[in-house]
Amino acid sequence: MSRAVYITASAAFLPNAPVDNTRIELVLGQVGPRPSRAKRIVLKSNGIKLRHYALDGATRVATHSNAEMTAAAVQALFAPGEVQTTALVCGTSTPDQTMPNHAVMVHGELGVPIREVVATSGICLSGLSALKFAYLGVTAGDYDSAVATGSDLPSALLRAESFAPESAAQLRQLQEHRELAFEKDFLRWMLSDGAGALLLEPRARLPSLALRIDWIDLFSAADVLPTCMYAGAQECQGRIVGWMQLDAQARAAAPVMAIKQDVRLLNDNVVRACFENPLRDLMARRNLVQGPIDWFLPHMSSMYFAPALAAVVKSLALPIADTAWFTNLCRCGNTGAASIYIMLDELLHSGRLKQGQTILCMVPESGRFSSGFMHLTVCQG
Numbered sequence: 001m002s003r004a005v006y007i008t009a010s011a012a013f014l015p016n017a018p019v020d021n022t023r024i025e026l027v028l029g030q031v032g033p034r035p036s037r038a039k040r041i042v043l044k045s046n047g048i049k050l051r052h053y054a055l056d057g058a059t060r061v062a063t064h065s066n067a068e069m070t071a072a073a074v075q076a077l078f079a080p081g082e083v084q085t086t087a088l089v090c091g092t093s094t095p096d097q098t099m100p101n102h103a104v105m106v107h108g109e110l111g112v113p114i115r116e117v118v119a120t121s122g123i124c125l126s127g128l129s130a131l132k133f134a135y136l137g138v139t140a141g142d143y144d145s146a147v148a149t150g151s152d153l154p155s156a157l158l159r160a161e162s163f164a165p166e167s168a169a170q171l172r173q174l175q176e177h178r179e180l181a182f183e184k185d186f187l188r189w190m191l192s193d194g195a196g197a198l199l200l201e202p203r204a205r206l207p208s209l210a211l212r213i214d215w216i217d218l219f220s221a222a223d224v225l226p227t228c229m230y231a232g233a234q235e236c237q238g239r240i241v242g243w244m245q246l247d248a249q250a251r252a253a254a255p256v257m258a259i260k261q262d263v264r265l266l267n268d269n270v271v272r273a274c275f276e277n278p279l280r281d282l283m284a285r286r287n288l289v290q291g292p293i294d295w296f297l298p299h300m301s302s303m304y305f306a307p308a309l310a311a312v313v314k315s316l317a318l319p320i321a322d323t324a325w326f327t328n329l330c331r332c333g334n335t336g337a338a339s340i341y342i343m344l345d346e347l348l349h350s351g352r353l354k355q356g357q358t359i360l361c362m363v364p365e366s367g368r369f370s371s372g373f374m375h376l377t378v379c380q381g
Contacts, residue, residue: 002139002140003138003139003140003141003202004139004202004203004212005135005138005139005200005201005202005212005213006200006201006202006203006204006210006211006212006213006379007198007199007200007210007211007213007344007348007376008199008200008201008203008204008205008208008210008381009077009078009198009199010077010196010197010198010199010341010344010345010348010349011073011074011076011077011196011197011345012073012076012194012195012196012197012338012341012342012345012346013069013070013072013073013076013194013195013196014052014193014194014332014335014342015052015053015054015063015064015069015193015194016052016053016054016055016057016063017052018050018051018052018331019050019051019052019053019057019192020049020050021039021043021048021049023057024039024051024189025039026057027053027055027057027060028053028055028060028155028158028159028160028188029060029159029160029161030160031160036189038189039189042189042190043189045302045303045304046189046190046301046302046303046304046329046334047302047303047304047329047330048189048190048302048303048329048330048333048334049330049331050330050331050332050333051192051332051333051334052192052193052194052332052333053155053158053192053193054069054153054155054193055155055159060159060160062155062156064153064193065096065105065153066092066094066095066096066102066105066151066152066153066195067096067102067105067106067108067109068109069151069153069193069194069195070090070092070102070106070109070149070151070195070197071106071109071110072195073149073151073195073196073197073341074088074106074110074147074149074197075110076197077147077197077198077199083110083112084112084145085114085143085145085146085147085199086114086115086116086137086142086143086144086145086146087114087115087116087117087118087134087137087142087143087145087146087147088103088106088107088110088114088116088117088118088146088147088149089103089117089118089119089120089130089131089133089134089137089146089147089148089149090102090103090106090117090118090119090120090130090148090149090150090151091119091120091121091122091125091126091127091128091129091130091131091148091149091150091151091337092119092121092126092127092150092151092152092153092336092337093121093122093123093124093126093152093231093336093337094152094153094154094156094157094336095119095121096153098232101119102119102151103117103118103119104117104119106149116137116142116143118130118133120133122337122365122367122370123229123336123337123365123366123367124299124301124336124337124339124363124364124365125218125337125363125364125365125367125370125371125372126150126337127148127149127150127151127196127336127337127338127339127340127341127363128150128216128218128340128361128363128372128374129218129372130148130149130150130337131148131150131198131200131216131374132216132218132372133148134146134147134148134198134200135148135200135213135216138200138201138202139202143200144201144202145199145200145201145202146199146200147197147198147199147200148197148198148200149195149196149197149198149341150195150196150336150337150338150339150340150341151194151195151196151335151337151338152191152193152194152195152335152336152337152338153193154187154191154192154193154259154336155191155192155193157231157257157258157259158187158188158191162255162258187259187261190301190302190333190334191259191333191334191336192332192333192334192335193335194332194333194335194338194339194342195335195338195341196335196338196340196341196342196344196345197341198341198344200213204379204380204381205381206381207380207381208381209348209353209355209378209379209380209381210378210379210380210381211344211348211359211376211377211378211379212376212377212378212379213374213375213376214375214376214377215286215374215375216372216373216374216375217278217282217286217372217373217374218370218371218372219274219277219278219281219370219371219372219373220368220369220370221269221273221274221277221368221369221370222368222369222370225265225269225273225368225369226240226265226368227240227262227367227368228261228262228265228266228269228366228367228368228369229259229260229261229262229266229365229366229367230259230260230367231257231258231259231260232256232257233256234246234250234254234256235260243256243257261366266366269369270305270364270366270369271305271308271309271312273369273371274364274365274366274369274370274371275308275309275312275362275364275371276312276315276316278371278373279312279316279318279373280316282373283316283318286375288318288319288360289317289318289319290319291318291319291320291358292319292320292321292324292358293318293319293320293324293358293359293360294324294357294358294359295324295326295347295353295357295358295359295360296313296320296324296325296326296359296360296362297326297327297340297343297344297347297359297360297361297362298325298327298361298362299339299340299343299361299362299363299364300327300329300334301334301366302329302334303329303330310322320360326343326347327343328342328343328346339363340361340363340374343361344361347359353378354378355378355379355380356377356378357377357378358375358376358377358378359375359376359377359378360373360374360375360376361373361374361375361376
Protein backbone atom coordinates (compact mmCIF):
# COMPACT_ATOMS: atom_id res chain seq x y z
CA MET A 1 0.00 0.00 0.00
CA SER A 2 1.44 3.36 -1.04
CA ARG A 3 2.02 6.13 1.48
CA ALA A 4 1.46 9.86 1.19
CA VAL A 5 4.67 11.81 0.65
CA TYR A 6 5.31 15.35 1.88
CA ILE A 7 8.00 17.91 1.19
CA THR A 8 8.75 18.91 4.76
CA ALA A 9 11.83 21.10 4.28
CA SER A 10 13.52 22.98 1.47
CA ALA A 11 16.80 24.80 0.97
CA ALA A 12 18.68 26.60 -1.77
CA PHE A 13 22.32 27.53 -2.23
CA LEU A 14 23.33 30.36 -4.55
CA PRO A 15 27.11 30.90 -4.55
CA ASN A 16 28.70 34.28 -3.87
CA ALA A 17 27.12 37.71 -4.23
CA PRO A 18 24.55 38.26 -6.99
CA VAL A 19 25.95 39.56 -10.28
CA ASP A 20 23.93 42.20 -12.12
CA ASN A 21 23.87 42.73 -15.87
CA THR A 22 26.64 45.33 -15.81
CA ARG A 23 29.12 42.93 -14.16
CA ILE A 24 28.60 39.67 -16.06
CA GLU A 25 31.51 40.28 -18.39
CA LEU A 26 33.76 41.29 -15.50
CA VAL A 27 33.14 37.95 -13.79
CA LEU A 28 33.02 35.62 -16.81
CA GLY A 29 35.68 37.55 -18.73
CA GLN A 30 35.56 39.43 -22.00
CA VAL A 31 35.79 37.54 -25.29
CA GLY A 32 38.00 39.38 -27.76
CA PRO A 33 39.23 42.97 -27.64
CA ARG A 34 35.82 44.61 -27.19
CA PRO A 35 32.84 44.06 -24.86
CA SER A 36 30.13 41.85 -26.31
CA ARG A 37 27.43 43.64 -28.29
CA ALA A 38 25.32 40.48 -28.33
CA LYS A 39 24.94 40.57 -24.54
CA ARG A 40 22.51 43.51 -24.64
CA ILE A 41 20.29 41.77 -27.20
CA VAL A 42 20.18 38.53 -25.24
CA LEU A 43 19.54 40.18 -21.86
CA LYS A 44 16.71 42.26 -23.31
CA SER A 45 14.96 39.03 -24.33
CA ASN A 46 15.59 36.88 -21.29
CA GLY A 47 14.63 39.42 -18.63
CA ILE A 48 17.26 38.25 -16.14
CA LYS A 49 18.62 40.98 -13.84
CA LEU A 50 20.68 38.99 -11.30
CA ARG A 51 22.45 35.64 -11.19
CA HIS A 52 25.18 33.84 -9.21
CA TYR A 53 28.46 32.27 -10.27
CA ALA A 54 30.72 29.93 -8.30
CA LEU A 55 33.70 31.96 -9.51
CA ASP A 56 36.06 34.46 -7.96
CA GLY A 57 35.09 37.71 -9.65
CA ALA A 58 38.68 38.84 -10.04
CA THR A 59 40.50 35.63 -11.01
CA ARG A 60 37.73 33.43 -12.48
CA VAL A 61 38.97 30.62 -10.23
CA ALA A 62 36.18 28.34 -9.02
CA THR A 63 34.98 28.98 -5.48
CA HIS A 64 32.79 25.85 -5.27
CA SER A 65 32.42 22.55 -7.07
CA ASN A 66 28.99 21.25 -8.02
CA ALA A 67 29.25 18.63 -5.28
CA GLU A 68 30.13 21.30 -2.69
CA MET A 69 27.17 23.48 -3.70
CA THR A 70 24.79 20.54 -3.55
CA ALA A 71 26.10 19.40 -0.17
CA ALA A 72 25.61 22.94 1.18
CA ALA A 73 21.96 22.87 0.11
CA VAL A 74 21.44 19.44 1.74
CA GLN A 75 23.08 20.56 4.99
CA ALA A 76 20.74 23.57 5.13
CA LEU A 77 17.75 21.19 5.39
CA PHE A 78 18.88 20.06 8.84
CA ALA A 79 20.20 21.51 12.07
CA PRO A 80 24.02 21.88 12.05
CA GLY A 81 25.70 18.49 12.15
CA GLU A 82 22.40 16.56 11.98
CA VAL A 83 22.08 15.46 8.34
CA GLN A 84 20.09 12.22 8.49
CA THR A 85 18.21 10.50 5.66
CA THR A 86 17.70 7.03 4.20
CA ALA A 87 18.30 8.07 0.60
CA LEU A 88 20.03 10.81 -1.37
CA VAL A 89 19.01 11.33 -5.02
CA CYS A 90 20.86 14.02 -7.00
CA GLY A 91 20.15 15.40 -10.46
CA THR A 92 22.44 17.62 -12.51
CA SER A 93 23.50 18.28 -16.09
CA THR A 94 26.96 19.53 -15.12
CA PRO A 95 28.65 17.03 -12.79
CA ASP A 96 32.22 17.82 -11.80
CA GLN A 97 33.42 14.66 -13.57
CA THR A 98 32.03 11.93 -15.83
CA MET A 99 32.86 9.25 -13.26
CA PRO A 100 32.04 8.61 -10.42
CA ASN A 101 28.46 9.84 -10.39
CA HIS A 102 27.47 13.18 -8.91
CA ALA A 103 25.43 11.76 -6.01
CA VAL A 104 28.27 9.76 -4.48
CA MET A 105 30.49 12.84 -4.67
CA VAL A 106 27.85 14.82 -2.78
CA HIS A 107 27.63 11.97 -0.26
CA GLY A 108 31.38 12.19 0.20
CA GLU A 109 31.12 15.92 0.89
CA LEU A 110 28.40 15.29 3.50
CA GLY A 111 30.41 12.58 5.25
CA VAL A 112 27.42 10.95 6.97
CA PRO A 113 25.92 7.45 6.57
CA ILE A 114 23.21 7.26 3.89
CA ARG A 115 21.91 3.86 2.84
CA GLU A 116 21.01 4.49 -0.80
CA VAL A 117 22.62 7.09 -3.08
CA VAL A 118 21.43 7.61 -6.66
CA ALA A 119 22.22 10.07 -9.47
CA THR A 120 19.97 11.08 -12.35
CA SER A 121 21.38 12.60 -15.53
CA GLY A 122 19.92 14.81 -18.22
CA ILE A 123 19.58 18.57 -18.43
CA CYS A 124 16.98 20.68 -16.58
CA LEU A 125 14.70 17.67 -16.10
CA SER A 126 17.36 15.73 -14.18
CA GLY A 127 16.39 17.60 -10.99
CA LEU A 128 12.71 16.65 -11.25
CA SER A 129 13.69 13.09 -12.24
CA ALA A 130 15.67 12.87 -9.00
CA LEU A 131 12.67 14.13 -7.08
CA LYS A 132 10.41 11.51 -8.67
CA PHE A 133 12.83 8.70 -7.78
CA ALA A 134 12.93 9.89 -4.18
CA TYR A 135 9.13 10.28 -4.09
CA LEU A 136 8.58 6.73 -5.39
CA GLY A 137 10.95 5.33 -2.77
CA VAL A 138 9.14 7.04 0.10
CA THR A 139 5.63 6.24 -1.14
CA ALA A 140 6.59 2.57 -1.59
CA GLY A 141 7.92 2.37 1.96
CA ASP A 142 11.52 1.70 0.86
CA TYR A 143 12.71 4.97 2.40
CA ASP A 144 11.83 6.41 5.80
CA SER A 145 12.93 9.72 4.33
CA ALA A 146 14.73 10.89 1.23
CA VAL A 147 16.58 14.00 0.12
CA ALA A 148 16.32 15.02 -3.53
CA THR A 149 18.56 17.66 -5.08
CA GLY A 150 18.92 19.60 -8.30
CA SER A 151 22.07 21.56 -9.11
CA ASP A 152 24.04 23.00 -11.98
CA LEU A 153 27.45 24.65 -12.36
CA PRO A 154 27.74 25.90 -15.96
CA SER A 155 30.07 28.78 -15.08
CA ALA A 156 33.16 26.66 -15.77
CA LEU A 157 31.99 26.38 -19.39
CA LEU A 158 30.95 30.03 -19.67
CA ARG A 159 34.28 31.69 -18.94
CA ALA A 160 35.87 33.76 -21.69
CA GLU A 161 38.51 31.11 -22.35
CA SER A 162 35.80 28.80 -23.72
CA PHE A 163 34.48 31.21 -26.37
CA ALA A 164 35.56 32.62 -29.71
CA PRO A 165 34.92 36.29 -30.61
CA GLU A 166 31.68 37.13 -32.41
CA SER A 167 31.91 38.06 -36.05
CA ALA A 168 30.19 41.12 -37.55
CA ALA A 169 27.92 38.80 -39.55
CA GLN A 170 26.86 36.97 -36.39
CA LEU A 171 26.02 40.26 -34.70
CA ARG A 172 23.86 41.38 -37.65
CA GLN A 173 21.99 38.08 -37.50
CA LEU A 174 21.37 38.55 -33.78
CA GLN A 175 19.93 42.00 -34.38
CA GLU A 176 17.68 40.85 -37.23
CA HIS A 177 16.60 37.52 -35.71
CA ARG A 178 16.32 37.55 -31.93
CA GLU A 179 15.91 33.78 -31.75
CA LEU A 180 19.51 33.33 -32.90
CA ALA A 181 20.57 34.73 -29.55
CA PHE A 182 19.53 31.39 -28.09
CA GLU A 183 22.74 29.80 -29.34
CA LYS A 184 26.15 30.19 -27.76
CA ASP A 185 25.57 33.73 -26.53
CA PHE A 186 22.14 32.98 -25.12
CA LEU A 187 23.70 30.28 -22.97
CA ARG A 188 26.59 32.47 -21.88
CA TRP A 189 24.46 35.44 -20.80
CA MET A 190 21.72 33.37 -19.19
CA LEU A 191 22.93 30.17 -17.52
CA SER A 192 24.14 30.44 -13.92
CA ASP A 193 25.03 28.37 -10.87
CA GLY A 194 22.94 27.10 -7.98
CA ALA A 195 21.69 24.12 -6.01
CA GLY A 196 18.51 23.19 -4.20
CA ALA A 197 17.39 20.38 -1.90
CA LEU A 198 14.07 19.00 -0.67
CA LEU A 199 13.40 16.65 2.24
CA LEU A 200 10.67 14.07 1.61
CA GLU A 201 8.90 12.27 4.46
CA PRO A 202 5.71 10.19 4.86
CA ARG A 203 4.28 12.61 7.43
CA ALA A 204 3.93 16.38 7.65
CA ARG A 205 5.63 18.07 10.62
CA LEU A 206 3.68 19.97 13.24
CA PRO A 207 3.01 22.88 13.08
CA SER A 208 4.75 23.72 9.81
CA LEU A 209 3.31 23.89 6.33
CA ALA A 210 4.24 20.98 4.08
CA LEU A 211 3.65 20.19 0.43
CA ARG A 212 1.96 16.87 -0.32
CA ILE A 213 3.19 15.42 -3.61
CA ASP A 214 0.07 14.34 -5.48
CA TRP A 215 1.85 13.13 -8.62
CA ILE A 216 4.92 13.65 -10.81
CA ASP A 217 4.73 12.84 -14.54
CA LEU A 218 7.63 12.91 -17.01
CA PHE A 219 7.35 13.03 -20.80
CA SER A 220 9.76 12.44 -23.69
CA ALA A 221 9.42 13.31 -27.37
CA ALA A 222 12.72 11.66 -28.35
CA ASP A 223 10.89 9.18 -30.57
CA VAL A 224 9.76 11.93 -32.92
CA LEU A 225 12.29 14.78 -32.53
CA PRO A 226 16.07 14.93 -32.95
CA THR A 227 18.68 16.18 -30.50
CA CYS A 228 18.47 19.92 -29.83
CA MET A 229 20.83 20.71 -26.93
CA TYR A 230 23.93 18.71 -26.07
CA ALA A 231 27.45 18.71 -24.65
CA GLY A 232 30.27 16.18 -24.83
CA ALA A 233 29.38 15.51 -28.45
CA GLN A 234 29.70 16.92 -31.94
CA GLU A 235 27.33 17.03 -34.90
CA CYS A 236 28.80 15.03 -37.78
CA GLN A 237 26.86 14.81 -41.04
CA GLY A 238 23.54 15.29 -39.32
CA ARG A 239 24.27 12.86 -36.49
CA ILE A 240 25.22 13.55 -32.88
CA VAL A 241 28.46 11.70 -32.17
CA GLY A 242 29.60 11.32 -28.58
CA TRP A 243 33.06 12.38 -27.48
CA MET A 244 34.24 8.79 -26.97
CA GLN A 245 33.65 8.04 -30.67
CA LEU A 246 35.85 10.97 -31.76
CA ASP A 247 39.59 10.61 -32.11
CA ALA A 248 42.01 12.90 -30.33
CA GLN A 249 42.48 15.12 -33.38
CA ALA A 250 38.72 15.63 -33.82
CA ARG A 251 38.30 16.41 -30.11
CA ALA A 252 41.09 18.99 -30.28
CA ALA A 253 39.72 20.66 -33.41
CA ALA A 254 36.22 21.32 -32.09
CA PRO A 255 34.74 22.50 -28.76
CA VAL A 256 33.34 19.06 -27.98
CA MET A 257 32.61 19.78 -24.31
CA ALA A 258 30.89 23.12 -24.96
CA ILE A 259 27.12 23.32 -24.53
CA LYS A 260 25.44 23.61 -27.92
CA GLN A 261 21.86 24.21 -29.01
CA ASP A 262 19.99 24.15 -32.33
CA VAL A 263 17.98 27.34 -31.93
CA ARG A 264 15.73 26.90 -34.95
CA LEU A 265 14.81 23.38 -33.84
CA LEU A 266 14.12 24.76 -30.35
CA ASN A 267 11.81 27.53 -31.53
CA ASP A 268 9.94 25.25 -33.92
CA ASN A 269 9.18 22.55 -31.36
CA VAL A 270 9.61 23.49 -27.69
CA VAL A 271 6.15 24.97 -27.09
CA ARG A 272 4.32 22.09 -28.76
CA ALA A 273 6.52 19.23 -27.52
CA CYS A 274 7.26 20.39 -23.98
CA PHE A 275 4.18 22.45 -23.07
CA GLU A 276 1.11 21.84 -25.20
CA ASN A 277 1.18 18.10 -25.88
CA PRO A 278 2.00 17.05 -22.28
CA LEU A 279 -0.58 19.46 -20.87
CA ARG A 280 -3.27 18.00 -23.15
CA ASP A 281 -2.39 14.55 -21.81
CA LEU A 282 -2.51 15.75 -18.19
CA MET A 283 -5.85 17.49 -18.69
CA ALA A 284 -7.41 14.16 -19.56
CA ARG A 285 -5.44 11.78 -17.34
CA ARG A 286 -5.01 14.00 -14.26
CA ASN A 287 -8.19 16.06 -14.72
CA LEU A 288 -6.27 19.33 -14.59
CA VAL A 289 -9.28 21.33 -15.78
CA GLN A 290 -11.05 20.62 -12.48
CA GLY A 291 -8.87 23.29 -10.84
CA PRO A 292 -8.32 25.85 -9.68
CA ILE A 293 -4.52 25.84 -9.74
CA ASP A 294 -3.52 28.38 -7.11
CA TRP A 295 0.18 28.54 -8.02
CA PHE A 296 1.89 27.84 -11.33
CA LEU A 297 5.70 27.44 -11.21
CA PRO A 298 7.08 27.14 -14.75
CA HIS A 299 10.79 26.67 -15.19
CA MET A 300 11.58 28.90 -18.16
CA SER A 301 15.02 29.27 -19.65
CA SER A 302 14.06 32.84 -20.55
CA MET A 303 11.14 35.21 -20.22
CA TYR A 304 11.23 35.15 -24.02
CA PHE A 305 9.05 32.03 -23.80
CA ALA A 306 6.48 33.39 -21.31
CA PRO A 307 4.01 34.79 -23.91
CA ALA A 308 3.97 31.53 -25.84
CA LEU A 309 3.39 29.53 -22.67
CA ALA A 310 0.63 31.90 -21.56
CA ALA A 311 -1.04 31.45 -24.96
CA VAL A 312 -1.02 27.66 -24.47
CA VAL A 313 -2.54 27.99 -21.00
CA LYS A 314 -5.29 30.20 -22.43
CA SER A 315 -5.99 28.03 -25.49
CA LEU A 316 -6.33 24.91 -23.32
CA ALA A 317 -8.55 26.80 -20.85
CA LEU A 318 -6.43 25.68 -17.90
CA PRO A 319 -7.63 27.14 -14.59
CA ILE A 320 -4.48 29.22 -14.03
CA ALA A 321 -4.97 32.92 -13.34
CA ASP A 322 -2.34 35.47 -14.33
CA THR A 323 -1.75 36.11 -10.63
CA ALA A 324 -0.98 32.40 -10.05
CA TRP A 325 2.32 32.53 -11.95
CA PHE A 326 5.45 32.43 -9.78
CA THR A 327 9.03 32.61 -11.02
CA ASN A 328 12.29 33.99 -9.68
CA LEU A 329 14.13 33.72 -12.99
CA CYS A 330 14.81 37.46 -13.11
CA ARG A 331 16.44 37.40 -9.64
CA CYS A 332 18.20 34.02 -9.68
CA GLY A 333 18.86 33.32 -13.35
CA ASN A 334 18.44 29.99 -15.10
CA THR A 335 20.02 27.47 -12.75
CA GLY A 336 18.93 24.49 -14.85
CA ALA A 337 18.21 21.38 -12.79
CA ALA A 338 18.17 23.50 -9.62
CA SER A 339 15.57 26.00 -10.84
CA ILE A 340 12.41 24.24 -9.68
CA TYR A 341 13.98 23.59 -6.26
CA ILE A 342 15.00 27.23 -5.87
CA MET A 343 11.51 28.41 -6.88
CA LEU A 344 9.79 26.04 -4.44
CA ASP A 345 12.14 27.07 -1.64
CA GLU A 346 11.37 30.75 -2.13
CA LEU A 347 7.62 30.17 -2.33
CA LEU A 348 7.64 27.93 0.76
CA HIS A 349 9.39 30.61 2.79
CA SER A 350 7.40 33.53 1.38
CA GLY A 351 4.47 33.32 3.81
CA ARG A 352 2.08 33.39 0.85
CA LEU A 353 1.00 29.74 0.91
CA LYS A 354 -2.27 28.69 2.55
CA GLN A 355 -3.57 25.28 3.53
CA GLY A 356 -5.43 23.56 0.72
CA GLN A 357 -3.85 25.52 -2.11
CA THR A 358 -2.59 23.59 -5.12
CA ILE A 359 0.69 24.07 -7.02
CA LEU A 360 1.53 22.95 -10.55
CA CYS A 361 5.24 22.83 -11.41
CA MET A 362 6.55 22.48 -14.93
CA VAL A 363 10.10 21.68 -16.08
CA PRO A 364 10.91 21.44 -19.81
CA GLU A 365 14.27 20.70 -21.35
CA SER A 366 15.33 20.94 -24.97
CA GLY A 367 17.97 18.20 -24.91
CA ARG A 368 15.72 15.91 -26.92
CA PHE A 369 12.50 17.64 -25.91
CA SER A 370 11.48 16.26 -22.54
CA SER A 371 9.32 17.75 -19.82
CA GLY A 372 8.01 17.04 -16.37
CA PHE A 373 5.06 18.21 -14.30
CA MET A 374 4.40 17.96 -10.57
CA HIS A 375 1.18 18.64 -8.65
CA LEU A 376 1.37 19.60 -4.97
CA THR A 377 -1.14 20.43 -2.25
CA VAL A 378 -0.32 22.72 0.67
CA CYS A 379 -0.95 20.97 4.00
CA GLN A 380 -0.76 22.07 7.61
CA GLY A 381 1.23 19.72 9.80
